[in-house]
Amino acid sequence: MSGWVIVAGLGPGAEGMVTPDVTAALDEATDIVGYTPYVARIAPRPGLTLHPTDNREELQRARHALDMAASGRRVVIVSSGDPGVFAMASALFEALEAWDGPPPDIRILPGITAMLAAAAAAGAPLGHxxxxxxxxxxxxxFALIEKRLRLAAEADLAMAFYNPRSNARPDGFxxxxSILLECCGPDRPIIFARAVSTPDQRIVTTTLGQAEPKMAxxxxxxxxxxxxxxTVGRWVYTPRGMA
Amino acid sequence: MSGWVIVAGLGPGAEGMVTPDVTAALDEATDIVGYTPYVARIAPRPGLTLHPTDNREELQRARHALDMAASGRRVVIVSSGDPGVFAMASALFEALEAWDGPPPDIRILPGITAMLAAAAAAGAPLGHxxxxxxxxxxxxxFALIEKRLRLAAEADLAMAFYNPRSNARPDGFxxxxSILLECCGPDRPIIFARAVSTPDQRIVTTTLGQAEPKMAxxxxxxxxxxxxxxTVGRWVYTPRGMA
Structure with a gap:
């Protein structure tokens, strides 16, 4: 029996946003690896071993998945959203670079990433x-973050921000x-989309002039x-064209 | 009976990447509106009217959907990929701005957008x-495109490009x-991902120094x-961190 590793995106939370390809991979797996709250979304069944781990252990988790696949296991690494967007796919390839021996079969299965589910819930703010x-x-x-913010504003790109705020770094957001307010002005629309597609979903639309860090x-x-x-009614959207 | 409009993303092509939420919406619809090749993906059934239209008719298509919903129809506007990424959701809100009368119920259902399916097929090039x-x-x-390319390169963002080339504008790409080569150098990896997730899928990984317009x-x-x-083996990836 030949093992494999699939990195699968579970989407933002709703089961209705998990693709059939991801569901099929989960059904074939012998082992599920991932951050504890994502592994908690997988229903236990006979023959399936769940391996929940802590948030900061991406590389170790990826090595563990490669190890198990090399010994013939069928391993799914679960990510929320899309595995290629600030999630586990890059960590797996980092681990693969340092891997000795023949690489196991690897597949990446895309998912609905949080910004696109958030955009859909709010309207079409990423339409350009x-x-x-x-x-x-x-x-x-942080200096690199600031540089990117200023250049993105100068390019007049809409922007989606992941991981805006944590207890470990309360001041960064x-x-x-403050940088966005300076670059984009107080009237620019900003959307705070929390726990999109889950029962806890909350969409707050305001302006940079009214935005506060605690909203995230x-x-x-x-x-x-x-x-x-x-805005049009309760919706926020970005037109397709620019003059 | 109260009508509605749902703008639904069909994903890049494979049925295994259509979310259950989108499938459920298609099952409830009385009318499907969209660009002809996307409408062709919907199986006909009794009680369902298909309205395929040409590519350049987004606003007219959106008004048609609003009209039908106002008369009690359940209308799904189909987009490929994600409806909020260079697709029909923005056009619907543009039409809604010019709409007289009470707006019908509107929902946007996200889908797997082409760049994320392409990234997954190639590895994790959008991992940062x-x-x-x-x-x-x-x-x-084009001047705005050029400005954005130069600023994105200065910001050291990975970049995904939609609609790179058409017969109507053979020189733009x-x-x-040439701008990317100047800004990013000849060794920068570039991926051409054609018809991702379909039987015609072709992934070509090369460098800016070797890239040619006809590859897209x-x-x-x-x-x-x-x-x-x-690269690691056949995969291309962008590490999660920057020094």
Whole structure:
């Protein structure tokens, strides 16, 4: 029996946003590896071993998955959202670079990433050119985040922000909002989309002038429009064209 | 009976990437509206009317959907990929702005957008901060595309490009490649992902120095890595962190 590793995106939370390809991979797996709250979404069944681990252990988790696949196991690494967007796919390839011996079969199965579920819940704020920036400064210096914010604003891209705020770095997001206010002005629409597609979903639409850091937590995706983004009724959208 | 409009993302092509929420919406619809090749993906059934239309008719299509919903029909506007990424959701809200009378119920259902399916097929090239840029200049001047390319390169974002090339504008993509080569150098990885998840899928990984305009057509998504993007075996990935 030949083992494999699949990195699968579970989407933002709702079962109705898990693709059939991902469901099929979960059904074939012998082992599920991932951050504890994501593994908790997988129903136990005979023959399936769940391996929940802590958040900061991405590389170790990836090595464990490669080890098990090399010994013939069928391993799914679960990510929330899409595994290629600030999630486990890159960690797996980092682990693969340091891997000795023949690599096991690997597949990446895409999922609905949080910013697109958030955009859909709010309207179409990412309907024109946009960027996605991870605000966690665990893996990069804040100076690089600031540089990217200023250049993205100059390029008039809509922006989606992952991991805006944590207890470990309470001040970073306040600085982000202050830079955005300076670059984009007080009337620019901003959306705080928390726990999208779950029973806890909360969508707050406001402006940079009214935005406060406490509107975001680690379950929130933040979207800032471009200069043409506007509201119609309860919806926020960015037109397809620019003059 | 109260009508509604749902804008649903069909994903990049494979049925295994259509979410259960989208399938459920299609099952409840009385009318399907969209660009002809996307409507062709919907199986006919009694009670369902298909309304295929041409590519350039987004606003007219959106008004038609609103009209039908106002008269009690259950209308799904189908997009490929995700409806909020260079697709029909923004067009619907543009039409809604000009709409007289009470708006019908509207929902946007996200889908797997082409760049994320392409990234998954190639590895994890969008594993760090990135941007998505529509290279069609139907709706914006080329000067704005060029400005965004240069700023995105300066920000060291990975980049995903939609609609890179068409017969109507054969030269634009050559200019894009030339700007990227100037800004990012000849060794930067570039991925041409054509018809991802369909039987016609073809993934070509090369460098900006080797890239040629003819490697892309209108069914291709193009991904350019950031300065840290590299290969491991047949995979291309961007590490999660930056020094």
């Amino acid at each position: 050119d946009f960027c996605a920036i991870n605000l966690s400064d665990n893996l990069k210096p 306040a600085r982000v909002l 937590d680690m379950r929130t995706v933040v979207i800032v429009g471009n200069s043409a983004t506007r | 901060d990135f941007c998505a840029i529509n290279l069609s200049d139907n709706l914006k001047p 050559a200019r894009v490649l 057509d209108m069914r291709t998504v193009v991904i350019v890595g950031n300065s840290a993007t590299r």
